[in-house]
Amino acid sequence: MTIDLLKREVALEAEHTAPLQRQETDVFGRIGSMEVRLARSQREIDAAQAIRYRVFVEEMHAQLPPEAMRRQRDFDSFDEICDHLLVVDTALFGDPEDQIVGTYRLLRQEVAMAHGGFYSGCEYDLAPLLARHPDKRFMELGRSCVLPHYRTKRTVELLWLGNWAYSVKHGMDAMIGCASFPGISPETHALALSFLHHNARVKGDWTVSARPELYRDMDMMPAEAVNAKRAIMAMPPLIKGYLRLGAMVxxxxxxxxxxxxxxxxIVLPTASIAGRYINYYGADASRFA
Structure with missing residues (x-):
């Protein structure tokens, strides 16, 4: 069983009130009371950072810099140059920032290169990959998280609609970004990592590797010893979702x-996105608009 089976399975307080010049056209889609759009104010970015803190620190036990821990916000310098994709439940009581239930951080290549590079470049040597594709425009997806009660198919659909609509709007050719397994022991995930190594690893012009000083081998089990169904079940939902879209690792x-x-x-050329997903969301991301 190969990856083809999986595809088939289908900030200071004063700054918080500053507008980001967003308009209603930044709403990429709606399902019921929920919508996906870009953040419109520093207050909304702050709220997204608070959700990230709840998920990454309180749930996943991340250790952030002291100031971030004191403020109970996950933030860094990349927040200032990224667009922040939000899933908002308009049925919740309160101001818009109180209605945010999920978020993604999006960074276009031209913006990244003007400010020192992509966040994932801290872990992976992206320069050769980008150099081999001078005619393509990359965007980075990162800091994905959703509040526990909203980890549903509807929320995931909206997040992916937002990513797809954003890539269409800006003419992006490929998506990249780090996706995570829990814990700091790769051996714990030997089955899933070995499956990815044998079945979904980047090839040819899309080859990209972890920085040598950080590299951890994913080839921990021979291909014939990997039970594909069990390996897929052992993966975090986000990584399974990327693979269904046609991503490589x-x-x-x-x-x-x-x-x-x-x-x-994750390396996902937009031309590789599974056709059924494009048909579902619409080539121009208009299905839920």
Missing amino acids: GDGAVVDQAFNTTDVL
């Missing part, structure tokens, strides 16, 4: 001590 895993995770690099 970079060569080598990276242990992130601060976030208490074992990371893999």
Whole structure:
């Protein structure tokens, strides 16, 4: 059984009130009372950072810098240059920032290169990959998280609709970003990592590897010893979702001590996105608009 089977399975307080010049056109889609759009204010970004803190620190036991722990916000310098995708439940009582239930952080290549590079470049050597595709525009997906009560198919659909709509709007050719397994022991995930190594590893012009000093081998089990069904079941939902879309993974895993995770690099050319997903969301991401 190969990956083809899986595809078939289907910030200061004063700044918080500053507008980000967002308009209603930033709403990418709606399902019932929930909508997906970009953050419109520093207050909404702050609320997204608070959700990230709840998920990454309180739930996953990440250890952030002292100021982040004191403020109970997950934030870094990349927040200032990224767009922040939000899933908002408008049925919840309160201001817009009180209605945010999920978030993604999006970074376009031209913005990243003007500010020192992509976040995932800290773990993976992206320069050769980007150099081999000078005619393509990359975007980075990161900091994905959803509040526990909202970890449903509907929320995931909206997040992916938002990512797809954003990529269409900005003419993106490929998505990259780190996705995580829990814990800092890759051996704990030998089955799933070995499956990814044998069945979904980047090839040819899309080859990209973990930085040598951070590289952890994913090839821990021979291909014939890997039970594909069990390996897929052992993967975090986010990684399974990427694979269903047609993603590849970079060569080598990276242990992130601060976030208490074992990371893999997702590489997803938009031309590779499974046709049924494009049909579902619409080639122009208009299905739920």
